[in-house]
Every structure is written in C-alpha cells, then in structure tokens.
C-alpha cells in the first residue's frame with residue numbers, strides 16, 4: 001500500500017493543515033466547479049497553478065505526492081487520449097486509418113486532462129491535510145440544515161466518522177491477510193483476469209468477516225457504555241474558524257466575479 | 264536450510280517523508296535445523312525481521328540468504344515464489360486468514376498453490392490436522408463456527424500443510440489455552456528434531472524460549488543486541504535491568520531468592536530442573552558459605 005496516498009491523512013503543521021476544514025472543503029468544491037464552468041486556457045492553468053501551489057503550502061513533498069497519485073493521473077491521461085481521438089469536429093490535424101486527430105478533439109482532450117488533474121490534486125491535498133474527524137465534522141456541519149427534513153444527520157455523520165476511523169484499520173488488516181495468503185503460495189499477479197479476481201477471494205472473504213465482527217464488537221461496546229443515539233452528542237474537538245479562513249474565503253470573491261465577467 | 268542476515272537495513276516507506284528505519288544493520292546466522300527464539304520488547308522489529316525471511320519485505324540494503332537463495336532489494340517477486348514454498352509463516356493471530364467454506368479446503372489451500380493436485384492436497388491437509396490433534400469431526404465445518412483455539416489449530420495446519428523446511432512463528436501461542444499452547448510447542452520441537460525443520464519463533468513467552476529454543480536472538484529498537492544460547496542469555500541481568508530482556512519465571516524466582524538469602528555467586532537456573540538443584544545447593548549451604556552436606 002505504500003505507493004497509494006489518495007484518501008490518507010498526513011498529520012503535519014502548515015498553512016493548509018491549519019485552515020478550517022470547512023474552508024478547505026468549500027475551496028476544493030469551488031476550484032472544481034469553477035474549473036468546469038470555464039473553457040479559457042488562462043483560467044484552466046490558473047486553477048491548476050492554485051492547486052499545485054497548495055501542495056507546496058501544505059509542505060508536502062512533491063515527489064511523494066505525485067508518486068502517490070500517479071495511478072489516477074495515468075487513468076485521467078488515458079481517458080483524455082480517448083477523448084482526443086474520438087471527439088470529431090474542426091480541422092483535421094492528423095489521421096491514421098479510422099483514427100482522426102481533430103482540432104476540436106485536441107482541445108476537448110487537453111481541457112479534460114487539465115480539469116481532472118486540477119480536481120484530483122485539490123482533492124488529494126484536502127484529504128492529506130484534513131483529519132478524518134475534521135472531515136466528518138465538516139460534513140455534519142454542512143448537512144445539519146437537513147435536520148429540518150427529519151433526516152438523521154447525527155447518526156449519518158457518526159456512522160461516517162466511524163467508517164473513516166476504520167479505513168486505516170481495514171488497510172492494515174487487508175495487508176496482513178494478503179501477507180498470510182502470499183505465504184501460503186497465493187500469487188496475485190499472474191494468469192487471466194478471472195484467475196486474478198478469484199485469487200482475491202482468500203483475502204476479501206476474511207477481510208469482510210473481520211469487518212463484520214469488528215462492527216458487532218463495536219456496537220456491543222457502545223451499547224454497554226450507554227450509547228442510545230447520536231443526538232445531543234457533544235464534541236471533544238471543536239472546529240475553529242479563524243481570520244485566515246475568512247481571508248481565504250474573501251479571496252475567492254474577486255476570482256468568481258472576474259471569471260463570470262470574462263466569460 | 265540455514266538463514267543468514269548480512270548487514271540488513273530496512274526502512275518503512277523508504278521513499279516518503281515519514282520514512283522510518285525498522286531494522287538497523289542486522290547480521291546473524293541460524294544453522295540448518297536449529298530452533299531459535301526471537302525476543303524483544305513490543306515494537307522492537309521482530310515481525311519485520313520475520314517478514315524478510317520469506318520475502319514479504321525486501322531489505323533496503325544488505326542481504327538475506329535462505330538456503331542458497333539470496334534476497335536483496337533487487338530480488339523479483341517471481342523468484343520469491345520458490346522461496347515461499349520452503350518457508351512456512353504462521354502469523355500473529357493466524358485465524359484471521361481462514362477463508363474457505365470448510366476447514367479441509369482451507370488447509371488444502373497452501374499445498375494446492377504449491378502445485379499439489381486437489382486430492383493429494385486434501386490428503387496432506389487431513390494428515391496435518393490429525394497430527395495436530397484436531398477434532399476430525401469438524402473437518403467439513405466452516406472455520407467460522409470453530410472456537411478460537413480450534414481456529415488457531417486449523418490455521419496452523421494450513422501453514423504446516425505446505426510442508427516447509429523453515430518455519431517462522433509469530434507469537435504462536437498468544438491467546439491459546441495453556442494445555443493447547445504446551446501441546447503446540449511440543450509439536451514444534453518434534454518437527455525440529457524429527458523433520459529437521461529450521462524454526463524461528465518471535466515470542467514474549469520467556470518460559471517457552473528457555474524450554475524449547477537452542478538459541479536466542481534479542482532485538483531492541485531494530486537492532487540485534489545479542490545472539491546466545493538460553494542458558495547464557497538469561498544470565499544477562501544488565502539487559503534485564505534495562506528492560507531489554509525479560510526472564511523465565513524460574514529465573515526471576517531464583518534472583519529473588521538469591522537477593523533474600525545472599526546466595527548470589529551461582530549460575531541462574533532457566534528450567535525447573537535447574538531451579539531444584541539451585542535451591543538444593545543454596546539450602547545445603549549455611550549462611551557463612553560453607554557446605555553442610557556434600558552432595559547436590
């Protein structure tokens with residue numbers, strides 16, 4: 001699992017780490033949304049630049065960062081190439097058999113790549129710099145208006161935060177079961193696709209069983225400690241909205257305005 | 264098969280900012296057919312070391328030599344398949360690896376992977392379970408329905424059924440009831456003596472280490488502190504004092520006894536038998552230090 005950082009949390013101290021999680025989430029959503037709204041190269045590159053800058057501001061090692069997301073970058077690149085080859089229109093630049101590279105296709109492909117790369121980088125920085133607890137608190141915050149609709153927001157967010165809490169545990173269990181089956185001669189990178197998928201049964205089955213057992217134990221422990229429902233739960237960690245957060249939010253305003261004016 | 268470590272270093276996530284060195288310049292040699300206990304505080308790197316012997320981890324630098332196969336940072340996954348055929352690894356809490364619909368199928372998983380036909384794999388599986396004293400009426404039960412101890416035995420059978428020449432054991436008796444634990448330890452000893460297996464066992468059970476191992480490796484914070492026979496290792500009061508090493512019950516008792524009686528200038532016992540003669544000698548001596556009875 002070492003080369004796979006998407007969805008992990010890297011505790012640390014930096015400008016980005018210290019921002020309020022709500023601020024970070026809004027900013028990420030803004031980048032993604034605005035990036036989808038614009039087709040201007042200037043804006044697309046600007047947003048990519050902002051998200052790349054945030055890696056530095058989060059004091060994440062660039063090398064480490066891109067090793068961790070290279071799989072996704074590759075997938076996006078592949079999809080972009082398909083877009084590039086199959087969107088028709090405009091001047092034909094190059095053709096080979098039934099494949100045709102058109103001006104339109106080139107533009108669509110590159111824009112697609114830039115948009116998704118930006119979104120991926122921003123999202124990864126957010127996840128790397130925000131603790132699972134802060135993420136679930138943030139979701140609780142934004143979902144809380146839905147309480148009016150009688151939605152059990154507290155239960156949902158508690159469930160979610162427990163789920164997030166158990167992601168690292170599941171990863172650890174997964175790799176220890178993987179090791180055990182490898183030691184018994186299981187080979188995971190050989191043979192047909194079907195065969196490979198079959199080889200994962202000895203890993204996934206115990207992982208699933210384990211998780212169910214863990215869930216049962218946790219439920220029992222919670223009941224024993226008098227847990228009834230998620231309402232009126234107080235929080236040990238309170239989120240702090242600081243001046244920097246307001247400034248970051250304020251900085252988005254001119255960007256949004258400019259983007260809509262220049263459209 | 265002999266196991267040799269040559270200046271092995273291992274760093275976790277070596278290419279990331281939170282790289283952390285878990286093994287530091289570890290070198291040792293374990294002779295073919297030996298039974299070694301791997302001791303050390305929790306987090307000292309025992310499991311990490313074991314994982315190098317069947318190639319689940321590869322050294323960041325240095326070499327691990329198992330039989331005539333050399334494992335270094337460059338060894339490919341393909342070469343490791345052969346190695347794993349010869350090395351059985353019983354993980355800590357191995358019952359988490361049980362997956363098949365029946366105990367028999369689960370135990371046959373290993374031999375099948377290593378090239379046995381299904382019928383012969385099941386034959387080996389039955390034989391192995393029988394050898395472990397497993398209740399054979401449970402053969403076609405789902406492993407989930409077994410008790411914890413039965414699950415452990417089934418998992419152990421799953422490892423032994425691959426008929427390895429080297430057996431790596433990670434706290435094999437933790438959480439077992441005392442009588443099963445004893446039986447399993449005696450079985451390991453028998454496998455060493457009769458089938459000439461090379462065994463390396465990470466454990467916190469000093470009594471078992473003293474009783475069954477012919478040699479001890481002591482780890483502390485990723486370093487190998489000392490390699491010695493149990494009778495010499497457990498004399499190291501200085502290491503005990505620094506909390507790097509713990510002692511068998513009888514040895515602790517002898518130290519306390521000696522402290523009370525001032526009877527200190529004798530080799531510490533590590534088994535009940537040795538304790539008895541230790542006490543006999545101590546009691547036959549009057550406080551002035553002269554022996555009152557001539558024999559021990």
Ligand SMILES: Nc1ncnc2c1ncn2[C@@H]1O[C@H](COP(=O)(O)OP(=O)(O)OP(=O)(O)O)[C@@H](O)[C@H]1O
Pocket residue numbers: 275285303304305306307308309310311312
């Ligand atoms: N996947 C991992 N990620 C980060 N650190 C790890 C990982 N695996 C092990 N470690 C660290 O490596 C060190 C040694 O771990 P190891 O499991 O080898 O110890 P151990 O001697 O087997 O301990 P125990 O007696 O508790 O089983 C520990 O400090 C542990 O925190």
Ligand SMILES: [Mg+2]
Pocket residue numbers: 309310311355433465
């Ligand atoms: Mg361990």
